[in-house]
Amino acid sequence: MSTILTRLDNISFTYSSENKEVLNSLSLELEKGGISTILGPNGIGKTTLLYIILGWIKIRKGAVLHKERNMEDFSRKEMGRLIGLVPQYEHISFEYSLLEYVLLGRAPHLNSLQSPGDNDFRIALEALNKVGLAEYSDKSILHLSGGEKQLVLLARSLAQEPELLLLDEPMSNLDLANKIRIITILKSLKKEGVTILLTSHEPEVAASLSDSVILMGSDFSIQQGHVDEILTKENLSRIYNIPIDIKEIDGRKIILWH
Numbered sequence: 001m002s003t004i005l006t007r008l009d010n011i012s013f014t015y016s017s018e019n020k021e022v023l024n025s026l027s028l029e030l031e032k033g034g035i036s037t038i039l040g041p042n043g044i045g046k047t048t049l050l051y052i053i054l055g056w057i058k059i060r061k062g063a064v065l066h067k068e069r070n071m072e073d074f075s076r077k078e079m080g081r082l083i084g085l086v087p088q089y090e091h092i093s094f095e096y097s098l099l100e101y102v103l104l105g106r107a108p109h110l111n112s113l114q115s116p117g118d119n120d121f122r123i124a125l126e127a128l129n130k131v132g133l134a135e136y137s138d139k140s141i142l143h144l145s146g147g148e149k150q151l152v153l154l155a156r157s158l159a160q161e162p163e164l165l166l167l168d169e170p171m172s173n174l175d176l177a178n179k180i181r182i183i184t185i186l187k188s189l190k191k192e193g194v195t196i197l198l199t200s201h202e203p204e205v206a207a208s209l210s211d212s213v214i215l216m217g218s219d220f221s222i223q224q225g226h227v228d229e230i231l232t233k234e235n236l237s238r239i240y241n242i243p244i245d246i247k248e249i250d251g252r253k254i255i256l257w258h
Helices: 046-054 076-082 098-109 118-130 146-159 176-191 203-209 233-240
Strands: 004-015 020-031 035-039 061-066 083-086 164-168 195-200 212-216 222-226 244-249 252-257
Touching (some): 035 176, 046 195, 076 083, 098 146, 176 195, 176 203
Parallel strands (some): 035 212
Antiparallel strands (some): 004 020
16 A cells, blocks of 8 residues: 655645746645656746745645645754755855765754764765766866766755655756666665655656656646556647657657657
């Protein structure tokens, strides 16, 4: 029997500065140890949804529950141990080494003013090794390419050891080899019991990686279900408002647009 780690119950959100409703009466569930992908056009609220789950922005109505507890009942340290975020981009001003930057992910496991210990260094190096950058641990993060920075952001979240990992367009700046690396890492994390939610503009990534898919439409509609049930040419054509076809080659779904 599946266990629900995170539940969004009838939530709505409006940007007060624009008086623009982004999410309306949205409900969804994230199964513990599963991989879910959010698909939808630009501006539909995919990133906003991640920030709501993190508690970074307040909802107008509804509730966000983690482990059947209201999110508002969690301390900041508890949230830091529970949820990690890999943003699409993060501005970095200081010349951290890769290891120093990844060690920042250990903050939720340390007390105030406590320095990282041997175990924290071990976990940070293991995270860098997972993303293929351990040999550059002393290199300045400011000298990395965009794709390498994306991998370091992932390594920092891995060092956090979260139960729920959120990723915002994690493959947008990556070449094919590193996309495959990310997919492999996420599949490995799933085997370890980590729950994963990512946003993407690539239905093929969702098809190759996900247990469930969440389709967000411009009319506030939302569909969530098994990847084979939700990822159909009819649904994708409706969401993106263009004719889309799906072919299967060697067991993989190939998305074609016209």
